[in-house]
Structure formats: structure tokens, C-alpha cells
Amino acid sequence: MNGLRLVPPVLLWIYVLVRRKAVRESRTERALLLTFGAAAVGATLEVSMVAAWLDRLTGAGANVAQVVKHIAVLGAAAGAHEIVRSFALPPDRAAAGAKRRLAVFAVGAVVLVTLFALAPVHDAEAPELTVRYATEPVMLVYWAVFLTFLSSAFLNMVRLTIWYLQHAKPSPLRTGLIAIGLGAALGLAYAAHKVLYLALRAAGVTTGPVVQSVQGVGSSLLAAGTVCLVAGCSWPALAEQPLARRVAARRAYRTLTPLWRDLTAAAEPDPADAEEEGVEAKLYGRVIEIRDAELALRPWVPRELAERAQATARELRVPARHQHAAAEAACLEVARRCKARGAPAVCVPATRVEGVADFADDVRALVEVARQRRDGGHIADLLDLAPSGLSQRPTTAKRRHAGARVVTEVFSPVYLAVGILLVVGAVSTRNPVTGAGWGLLAALFAVVVPYGFLLHGIRRGRYSDRHVRIRQQRTVPLLIAGCGVVTALALITLLGAPRQLVALVLAMLAGQFVTLTITLAWKVSVHTGVAAGVAVVLTSVFGPSLSLFWLAVALVAWARVRMHDHTPAQVVAGAVMGGGIAASVFSALR
């Protein structure tokens, strides 16, 4: 254990020594060095031998190391705060008020040292400043000062990060800031946990999970937060390394493949066999070919279509920063279909492509278009169906989708979830009516109430439709559903519901957590996930004959792909996820 603890400080010190000359380069470099240096000091003092040595050396009693560590944590937070500012704000605004913040940090450090000096000297080697002396008034003030400084820095960082994330396009900087924001959030959790602990101790509580776990929880939160901060601060620089660039290029290349395949099939025939070596050269070729195809398709994108696409994206509440790409993806798709069915070209003056300055921008823009095309493909369908003179097949397309639409509605996750809760409840107790009652209670909180929130949100125009077809809108409804499931779980556990039902609700919770995590990056199919979960639960409760339900899963998967709401990969991933979670969580706990 102690050996492992040596790794972070050694790495951090190496970084600081290697980069020490960068101090003169820029403000960001200075802030980086401050953050890493402070983190290095803090991590070094985590090694108990070093801490004991420092305590002995200063002769001021035990716990001197603790104070130094706390000041180092403050320094790391202050440095990271400056880095977030320099990432997220224009240079002049980022630098504004830096002297004031430095002064505040210095005052904070002095106050901490003074308070520590005022505290009664404890010669005995104490395991933790918090544990033994938490109730001494001077130490309470000490903690109040430390936690206030820390949480105000972290709060500012989280706020800045969220603001930046809402405005910025994907980039290494944005990825770095996500990690820093996560680190700051962990730091806030650390502060909140400490406050709770001190409040409990001040109230005279000496047992219970919060009090007993204080050391472990505190240092794990702090360690995880520091790792996130350090990773986030160094990410933009790391992303420029050749290996990272190759990885990023490969990812972009893969994401662009479906867009490229469809567009180049519709446009001019393929160019000569690519003989470039290396994925970056391949990516270059792919971007050029997509842009060539886009040029060739432009005559099928009259201004009226472009405007309608923008309006549709807005109406469907695609988040503002994705609207442009969503509209472009839809236009390209409609143009492709029009050209394929031999519609006449409409020659219009060219419009400038906005917001692309260099190759990296072009890659980002196209990747965004490819993603929007994958996640919001139905915008093109809506445009293609709308009366415009471009399309003459709205009725057949509608009829073709009718079957898929019915399947989507009948096997909607809401009905399936309520149904399976009632069924499992009914077979879990001797009296089926009592059991179904338990199921109803769970369904009320886990499904009906969150669904009510969703319907309310649709009426207020916050979501596009009941199946929330736009991925970026899915996060909040999923979070609300998660809260509902947690409430249901708490209620039925406290009231003593049958074990099998509790296992089912736990599986639902696990499923929701996984779905939410995936949804942040990719639109996994909830329909097939829930259907597959139901299939597994039915089979494990009623025996193998019910595995016939997998036919319904296949039907749902077909319908979701047919409606252009999901790709085949998304429905397969959904089924694997739902089935896997039900098989592991439900079957293990029932």
C-alpha cells in the first residue's frame, strides 16, 4: 500500500522538474506548475514516513504535515482555478483579478497556520487532525476557513466548466475541462462530507457510517479529485502527442465512415485507390472526399430546404450548439435521396461554410454532422415527408412506417416496465393480489410519476416526443426516472416488499444507470433494452417457454431501426445491455 502511494508524488515531481523552465512561457504554464507542484507536495505528505519526518523536524508537535498538506490542497485548487479560467475565458478576462485571488490564497494560508499555532499542542502522534480534535473550537474554525476557501474555488471551477461546456464545440480543451470539472465536483463532495462529519461530531455523535468512514472516504474523494484535476490539466497538452493524435484521428475516421459511404455512393464515383499510409493521411483523404461529395450535392439543397431544416431542428429542441450540424446532416440526407431518385438540380449561389478555419475544425464539423446524422436521422425523414414538391412519396413512406410505429407504441418501455412489475409482484407472494399491489406501488414511483414529468415536459416543449428521439434531451428524463426508481426502491424495502420485486427494481436501477452513462455519448436503444430485460426476467421466473418473448425483442429492434430512430448497432447494444443487466442483477439477487 505504501509502495503504491509513492507512485503519484514521484510522477508529479518528475513533471514539475521537467517543466520547471516553462514558468516564463505563459500564465497557463505558471498555473499548471503551481497545480502540479502543490499536488506533488500534497501527495508526498500522503506517505506516512515523510509526514512523520516533517512532524519531527519542525518540532512543533504532531500534525504539522497535515497543515502543510491542506495549504498544498488550497494551492492546487487555486492553480486549477486559474487553468480553468485560461481554458474557458479569453486571455484578458482570464487574467483579470489574478492578484486579488493570489492575495486571498495567501491570507487563507496565513490564517490556517495561525489557527493551527493557536490550537493546543498535542504531542501524541495523532492519526488525523480531524479525528481526535474535531470538537476543539479552534480546530472547528480552522476547518471552517479551509473548507470555505476550498469549496469557493471548486464552486467557481464547476460553474465556469458548465458555462464553457454549454458553449464550446468538442475539442481536447473541452475534454480536459470535463475532467477538471469532475475533479472539482469530487472536491466539493469532499468538502460536503467533511462539513457533515464535523456537524455530527459537534452534535456529539461518535458512531454511525459517516463518522466511522471519515478517513477512508475523505482521502479517496481527495485522491480521485486530484487525479481528475491533474489528468484534465494535462489533457490538452497530451492530446497533441503523436500517439494521442493518431488515436483521435482513428476515432474521427471511424465516425465519418457511414457519412462518407452514403455520400460518396451518391456522388461521383470513387477516386483512385488511396495509397496513403497512416491514419492521419487517411482521415485527410476522407474529409476531402466528403467535402467533394458535399459540393456535388449542393445543387439539391435549395436555401428553402436549409431554412426548413434549421427550423425543424429548433422545433425538435435540438440543443443550440448542435442545431447547425443537425440541419446540415438533414439537408445532405435529403439532397442525397433527391439526387438518387432523379429530382432536378436547383442551382443557387453558394453559401459560405461558416466556422471552419483549419483542418481540425473541418474534422470536428464533419464528425458533428456524422453524429447528428446518426442520432437525429428522423429530421431528414420529416423534411422529406413534408409537402415541398421535392418528394412525391409521403403517403407510402407513412404507410410503410405504420407497422413499426404500432410496435414502438405497444412495446413502449413504460407499458413493459409497469407490466413486468405487476407480474413479478403477483407471483412473488402467496396472495397474487397483495403481490400485484406491491408491484403497483413500485410502478407508481418508478414509472408512472417520472412518465408524468416527461409528459409535462413535452407539453412545455422541453422534449420532442414521448420516446425522446433526440439523444441530448434524454439525460434529464433519465435522471428523473432514476430518482423515481430510487424512491420506489426505498419505499418497498422499508415496507418489506417480497425479495424478488426488490431485485427487479434494483435491476431497473442498474439499467437506468448504465443507460444514462452511455447516453451521455451515444444513443443506445431504451426500447430494446427494456424489452430484452423483460424477456430475461420472464424466462427466469416462468421457465424457458417464455423465451418466446425474444421474438418481441426482435420485433421492437426492427421497428426502431425502421423508424430511423436507431441504428442496428444501437438496438443490438440496447438488447445486450438490458438482457445482461437483468441476467446478472435480477437473477443473482432474487
Next chain:
Amino acid sequence: MQERFDALLAELGLPPRRTFALRQLLDQISLTRGRPIELVAVPVNDPDYPSGAWVPYPNVDVIFHKATTPPHSTHIVLHEAGHMLCRHVVQPHALPRFLAQYSPVGHDPQRLVEAFGLLRCSWSTEEEREAEAFARHVGPWVRDRRPASGKADAGAIDAFTRILDALGGTHG
């Protein structure tokens, strides 16, 4: 083929597999040809027009390219520069529509057709393939990837300004 491109670049004083500015390459080519190179962005969408064309006028080389994203425009320009660099013999191509639209005011389009041009529209011929391969080879090494018009004699600029005014576009 790639070694040949690297050798061609080295002849121009551009070390291969190093980044360079597009204008640097064009300036070097125009030095060897002894005449300026002009870039003109054409704001058209017509699929019948090629995305780029090199038209060697009597005392200036003009590279027309469709208005698109800067990296894409740069690539189109590189393709045409590839033709020049590989000393392709200009074929009397069928480009009347293109030139009828973009010939400088006061020039007879038919004469310009006779002045020849090379187009980047398809990769059908061996020379088009070679030029495209050149553009793909050097494209990733262009630093700015943003074609910009450089210095040229006033007459040429004037002529192009007039064409562009007539088209309602801007300089590329």
C-alpha cells in the same frame, strides 16, 4: 510516386514531410514559371462545373476553385498546383461552359478555350490521378490550409475583381 513528389518539393526548397504555408509553395512554383499565380474563389454550385480549374492565361496562371471550407479549397488549389508542378501538358478540354462564365470581361471565351485549362472534376485520366495524389500527399503538411490571394500585378487583380463583381462573389 510519393518519392517523386518529395523530390519535386525538395527542388522548390521545401523539405518533404515538414509543414509549409500554401503561399510558400505557390510562390516557389510561380518563380520557376516566371509568372504570378492567382487564386479565385468562384461562388457556384453547378455540379457540371469542376471544383477547381487551372487556366494558364498569356501572362498569369489562374486557379479557380469553388467556395468551400478553407482546407477543402486548399486541397483543390494543391491539385491544380500539382498539374503545374508535374508539368502536365494542358489538354484542349471541353470547358466552354466554365470559361464562358468566368472569362475576364473583354476576353473572347472561345479564345480562352483555346488557351486551354485543366480541371479537377473527375479522376479519370492518368494526369488527374497524379495531380490528386500530389494534393493528398502534401495536403496534410500545409500549415495554414487557407488559400489567400497574394501580390500580383494590378492589371490581373483588376480583371479578376471585375469578374467577381459580375458574379457577386469575393476574392478567394
